[in-house]
Amino acid sequence: MSETPTVPSAPVRPFDAATRRFGRRLVLVVVQLVAVLAVSRAFDIEQAVGFNRLGPLMLGGFVIHALLPRSWRKPFFLVLFAGAATLLFTFPNAVLLIGIALGLIAICHTPIPFAARIALLVIAGGVLALFRAELLPLPGSALSSVVLPILGAMFMFRLIVYMYDLRHLNRDLSISDRLAYFFLLPNLCFPLFPVVDFRTYLRTYYDADDIDIYQKGVLWIFRGVTHLLLYRIAYHHLMPSPAEVDGVLKVALYMAATYLLYLRISGQFHIIVGVLCLFGFNLPETHRLYFLASSFNDYWRRINIYWKDFMMKLFFYPSFMRLRRFGTTTALVASTLIVFAGTWILHSYQWFWLQGSFPLAWPDALFWGILGLLVAANSVYESRRTKRPARRTGGWSLGAASVYSLKVLGMFVLITVLWTMWGSGSIREFVELLQVATSDSVANWSLLFLILAGLVAAGILAQYLIHRGWELTITGNAPSFRRSAAYTLVASLGLLLASVPDLTGRIAPPAAELVANLKSRHLNERDASLLERGYYEGLLVTNEYTSAISGVEARKPRDWTSIRSTDAVRTVDGVLRYELVPAYGADFKDVPLKTNSIGLRDIEYSHEKPEGTIRIALVGASYEMGPGVTREQTFEAVVEERLNRDNALGHPAEILNYSVSGYSVLHYVALMRETRIWDAKPDAVLIALHSSEDSRLTTHLAELVVHETDLDGYPIVRSAFAESGVTPDMSVPMIRTRLEPYVDSIIEWSIQETAALSRARGIAPVAIYVPLSEEADGLDVERHATVTGFARDSGFPILDLHDAFVGVDHSAVQLAPWDTHLSGLGHQLVASKLYEALIGNAHFLSRKPDSTTTHAN
Amino acid sequence: MPTDRPATAEISSIVKDFILDRFLPGEDPANLTDETPLITGGVLDSISTVTLVAFLEQRFGVQFQAHEMSADYLDSTSAIAATVTDKLGS
Numbered sequence: 001m002s003e004t005p006t007v008p009s010a011p012v013r014p015f016d017a018a019t020r021r022f023g024r025r026l027v028l029v030v031v032q033l034v035a036v037l038a039v040s041r042a043f044d045i046e047q048a049v050g051f052n053r054l055g056p057l058m059l060g061g062f063v064i065h066a067l068l069p070r071s072w073r074k075p076f077f078l079v080l081f082a083g084a085a086t087l088l089f090t091f092p093n094a095v096l097l098i099g100i101a102l103g104l105i106a107i108c109h110t111p112i113p114f115a116a117r118i119a120l121l122v123i124a125g126g127v128l129a130l131f132r133a134e135l136l137p138l139p140g141s142a143l144s145s146v147v148l149p150i151l152g153a154m155f156m157f158r159l160i161v162y163m164y165d166l167r168h169l170n171r172d173l174s175i176s177d178r179l180a181y182f183f184l185l186p187n188l189c190f191p192l193f194p195v196v197d198f199r200t201y202l203r204t205y206y207d208a209d210d211i212d213i214y215q216k217g218v219l220w221i222f223r224g225v226t227h228l229l230l231y232r233i234a235y236h237h238l239m240p241s242p243a244e245v246d247g248v249l250k251v252a253l254y255m256a257a258t259y260l261l262y263l264r265i266s267g268q269f270h271i272i273v274g275v276l277c278l279f280g281f282n283l284p285e286t287h288r289l290y291f292l293a294s295s296f297n298d299y300w301r302r303i304n305i306y307w308k309d310f311m312m313k314l315f316f317y318p319s320f321m322r323l324r325r326f327g328t329t330t331a332l333v334a335s336t337l338i339v340f341a342g343t344w345i346l347h348s349y350q351w352f353w354l355q356g357s358f359p360l361a362w363p364d365a366l367f368w369g370i371l372g373l374l375v376a377a378n379s380v381y382e383s384r385r386t387k388r389p390a391r392r393t394g395g396w397s398l399g400a401a402s403v404y405s406l407k408v409l410g411m412f413v414l415i416t417v418l419w420t421m422w423g424s425g426s427i428r429e430f431v432e433l434l435q436v437a438t439s440d441s442v443a444n445w446s447l448l449f450l451i452l453a454g455l456v457a458a459g460i461l462a463q464y465l466i467h468r469g470w471e472l473t474i475t476g477n478a479p480s481f482r483r484s485a486a487y488t489l490v491a492s493l494g495l496l497l498a499s500v501p502d503l504t505g506r507i508a509p510p511a512a513e514l515v516a517n518l519k520s521r522h523l524n525e526r527d528a529s530l531l532e533r534g535y536y537e538g539l540l541v542t543n544e545y546t547s548a549i550s551g552v553e554a555r556k557p558r559d560w561t562s563i564r565s566t567d568a569v570r571t572v573d574g575v576l577r578y579e580l581v582p583a584y585g586a587d588f589k590d591v592p593l594k595t596n597s598i599g600l601r602d603i604e605y606s607h608e609k610p611e612g613t614i615r616i617a618l619v620g621a622s623y624e625m626g627p628g629v630t631r632e633q634t635f636e637a638v639v640e641e642r643l644n645r646d647n648a649l650g651h652p653a654e655i656l657n658y659s660v661s662g663y664s665v666l667h668y669v670a671l672m673r674e675t676r677i678w679d680a681k682p683d684a685v686l687i688a689l690h691s692s693e694d695s696r697l698t699t700h701l702a703e704l705v706v707h708e709t710d711l712d713g714y715p716i717v718r719s720a721f722a723e724s725g726v727t728p729d730m731s732v733p734m735i736r737t738r739l740e741p742y743v744d745s746i747i748e749w750s751i752q753e754t755a756a757l758s759r760a761r762g763i764a765p766v767a768i769y770v771p772l773s774e775e776a777d778g779l780d781v782e783r784h785a786t787v788t789g790f791a792r793d794s795g796f797p798i799l800d801l802h803d804a805f806v807g808v809d810h811s812a813v814q815l816a817p818w819d820t821h822l823s824g825l826g827h828q829l830v831a832s833k834l835y836e837a838l839i840g841n842a843h844f845l846s847r848k849p850d851s852t853t854t855h856a857n
Numbered sequence: 858m859p860t861d862r863p864a865t866a867e868i869s870s871i872v873k874d875f876i877l878d879r880f881l882p883g884e885d886p887a888n889l890t891d892e893t894p895l896i897t898g899g900v901l902d903s904i905s906t907v908t909l910v911a912f913l914e915q916r917f918g919v920q921f922q923a924h925e926m927s928a929d930y931l932d933s934t935s936a937i938a939a940t941v942t943d944k945l946g947s
Contacts, residue, residue, distance in 0.1 A: 313927065
C-alpha cells in the first residue's frame with residue numbers, strides 16, 4: 001500500500017514570506033510551550049518523574065529539531081533520547097538501556113528465518129524477565145529499578161506490533177524509522193505508555209503542516225496538564241476517607257472520585273502524545289471525552305484508544321477471521337471475549353514490567369470479564385442494528401437529547417461501579433461498600449436521584465447549546481491555529497497567576513487552599529494512612545496506577561517491607577500482639593537493625609539502674625524506633641548522647657527505647673501492664689503521641705477483631721466491638737470503618753491508662769508530641785489538638801515538638817518518597833527540640849507531674 | 858486481462874454506496890468523497906470494518922487477511938478500491 005503523501009516541510013530560506021510566517025508561528029508555539037511548562041512546574045505536575053528535567057531539554061530540542069532539514073530530524077530525535085536518558089538516569093544506565101534496546105532491535109533484523117527471530121526475542125525477553133523478577137542476580141541495582149521498567153515500556157508491546165507489521169509491511173524503512181519507534185522520548189519519564197501502533201506511527205509522521213502538528217502538540221500537553229490538575233481536585237477534595245463513607249451519598253462520591261482518578265492516566269497520555277507531536281509524530285488522540293461514553297462499545301472506543309487498536313489488530317481481527325466460519329455473531333462474541341481475556345492477562349504482564357510482580361486478582365478478572373460480556377452483547381446489538389438504518393433527523397429534539405443524556409449518565413454510573421469494584425482490595429470489600437449504600441435512608445437515596453436528574457438536565461442543556469452553535473470545548477479535532485494558541489496562552493497565564501499564593505489569597509481567600517492542594521503532590525488522607533501502615537506492601541491492586549501512591553511505590557526497593565513481615569518481630573498473646581525479638585540483628589530498610597537482650601532497639605543497659613543516673617523510658621511507635629535510620633541517628637540516641645556529653649541534667653542520663661513500629665496507644669497500655677519497663681526503674685516515662693494515633697489504633701483494633709483476641713482488662717474496646725457489630729469474617733476496611741466512631745474514645749482511655757499505670761509506680765508520665773514528616777508542610781491542627789487535649793486532660797505534662805520541622809522541606813525530613821518515616825535530618829530536628837524541652841523542663845523528670853503544656857521553642 | 862473485472866472507479870462507487878447505505882444512512886452522498894477518512898475519521902469501527910470486509914469478499918470474490926483490516930488498506934473508498942483491485946489482479 002502506498003502511504004499517505006506527506007506535506008513538504010516548511011521552507012527555511014531567510015527572506016521568503018512563507019519562511020517569515022513559519023518563523024512567527026514557530027515563535028508563538030515556543031512561547032506557549034514555555035508557558036505550559038511553567039504551569040507544570042508551578043503546580044509540580046509530574047516533576048517527581050523527571051518532567052522538570054526533561055522539559056527544558058524537550059523545549060530546546062524542539063526548537064533545534066523544527067529548524068533542521070526533514071531528513072535530519074529523526075536522527076536528531078534519537079540523539080535527544082540518548083541525551084535525556086543520560087540526564088535522567090546517568091551515563092552508565094543510559095548506555096545499558098540503549099545497549100539492550102539496540103540488541104533487541106538487532107534481533108528483529110537478524111538474517112535468519114522469521115520464526116527463529118521470534119524464538120530469539122522470546123529467549124531474550126525471558127532472560128530480561130528473570131532479571132525483572134530478580135530470579136537472576138542483577139549486575140547493578142539500577143538495572144531493576146531504573147532500566148528494566150523503561151525497557152519494558154519501550155518493548156513489551158511495541159516489539160509485538162513491530163514484528164507483526166514487519167512481516168506484512170511493503171515499504172522501505174530507514175534505520176531511524178525503526179529506532180525512533182522504540183526510542184520515544186517521553187517514555188523516559190512516563191513508562192506507562194507502552195503501546196503505539198507501528199503503521200500509525202509511520203503513516204502520521206509529518207502528514208500535515210509542521211506548525212499545525214506542533215500546535216496540536218502544545219495544546220495536548222496543556223490538556224494533559226489540566227487533566228492532572230483535575231485529578232488532584234478529585235484526589236484531594238472529592239475522595240472521602242474510608243471513615244467518611246457512611247451512606248449512599250458518600251458511597252456515590254467515593255465511586256465517582258475513584259473513576260475520576262483515571263484523569264491521571266489520560267493526563268499523562270495527553271502530555272506524552274503532545275510531546276511526540278512536537279517532533280513530527282502526528283499521532284491520533286489517545287482518549288476522547290471518555291466520561292461521556294453512551295454505550296459500552298462507545299466507552300471501549302473512547303478510553304485508551306491505542307490499547308483498543310492494539311487489541312483489535314493483534315487479537316480481534318485475527319480471531320474473527322478464523323472464527324467467522326461459525327457465523328458472524330459467534331465470531332463477534334468469541335473474538336470480543338478473547339480481546340478482554342487478553343486485556344486482563346496483558347494488564348498483569350504490563351504490571352510485571354513496570355512494577356516487578358504479576359498480580360492476578362479476582363476483582364481484576366471480574367472487571368474485565370463483566371466488561372467483555374457487556375461489550376460483546378453491545379457489539380451483537382450494534383451489528384444487527386446496522387442492518388436497519390435509522391433516518392437521521394439532523395435537528396434538535398428534547399426527547400433525543402434526554403435519551404442521550406440518560407445513556408451517558410447511565411454509562412457513567414455503570415462504569416463507576418465497575419471501576420470501584422476493580423479498585424477494591426477484594427470482592428468482599430466491594431460488597432460491603434454496596435451494603436453501606438443500600439442500607440441508607442430513602443431520603444438520601446431520593447437526594448441522590450435528584451442530583452442525577454440535575455446532571456441529566458445539564459446534559460440536555462449542553463446539547464441544546466451545542467445545537468445553537470455554542471462551542472463548549474476547544475477539544476475539537478482541528479481548532480484553528482489562532483484559536484488554539486490563544487486558548488493555550490490565556491489559560492496558561494491564568495493558571496500561572498492563580499499559582500501565586502499571595503495573589504490568590506487576596507483575590508479569593510477560599511481558593512488559596514484549593515490552589516495549595518493543586519500544587520501539592522502529597523498523598524491524600526486515605527493513601528497517607530495506607531502507606532504508613534504498609535497497606536500497599538501486600539496489595540497490588542491492578543488499577544492503582546491512578547493513585548498518587550503508584551508513582552512512589554514503583555520506585556520502592558522490593559525488600560522495603562513492613563517490620564511485621566520480617567524475623568525482627570515475634571507474635572505474643574494478648575492485646576500487644578507482637579514485640580521485637582531480643583538479640584536480633586539484620587539489615588532492615590537498608591540499615592542495620594539490632595535489638596538488645598530485652599528486645600529494645602537500643603544499646604545494652606545494666607539491669608540495675610546505676611547510682612545517680614536519670615533513666616527515662618521512651619514508649620513510642622515507628623517514628624521513635626527509627627526504621628531506615630541507624631540506631632545512632634534516632635532522636636532518642638541523639639538526645640541521650642547530647643544530654644551526657646553536655647551533662648545537661650547534672651547526672652548521667654539513659655533513655656531506654658521501648659518503641660516498636662506500628663504500636664498504637666493501646667499497645668502502650670499493654671506494654672506498660674507488663675513488667676519490662678518497670679523492671680528498669682525509670683525516673684520518667686515519655687509517651688510519644690502523633691496526629692496519626694487514630695490510624696494506627698484502627699489498624700490495631702482491626703487486628704484484634706480478626707484474631708479474636710482476649711480483651712480482658714480492656715472494657716472500652718470490648719464494648720466498642722460489641723456496639724459496632726464487627727466480626728472476624730468482615731473485611732479489614734469494613735472493620736476499620738465501623739470502629740472509626742469509637743477510636744477517639746479509646747485513644748483517650750488509653751492515654752489515661754498510661755498515665756495511671758505510671759503514677760501507680762510513682763513515676764512521672766510525660767507526653768511528647770512528635771510531628772509526622774508531612775507536618776513539615778503544616779500542622780494537622782485538628783488531630784494535634786485532639787491528641788494533646790487527651791494528654792492534658794489526663795494530667796500529662798506535654799513536650800510539644802510540633803514545630804520541629806518549620807522552614808524545612810517536607811521531602812528532606814521524609815525517609816524516602818515511598819516511606820513517610822523520618823529521615824536522619826528529621827530525627828536530628830526532633831532531637832534538637834526534645835533536648836531543649838528536656839533541659840528546660842528537667843523538673844518533670846524528678847517530681848510528680850502537673851498539667852502543663854510546654855512548647856519547645 | 859479478463860474483461861469482467863470491475864474497474865477501480867466502479868469498485869469505489871460500489872463501496873461508496875454500501876457505506877452510505879449501511880453506515881451513513883441519511884448522509885448527503887456528496888460528503889463522502891474518494892478520500893474521506895473512514896477508519897481514522899471514525900466512520901468505520903471494528904464491527905463495521907468486519908461487515909465491510911465481508912461485503913467486499915462476497916461482492917468481489919476476494920479474500921482479506923487480518924492484517925489488512927487497517928487504515929493502510931481501508932481508510933478511504935479509493936484505498937479500498939485499490940486494495941480490491943490489487944487482489945483481483947494478483
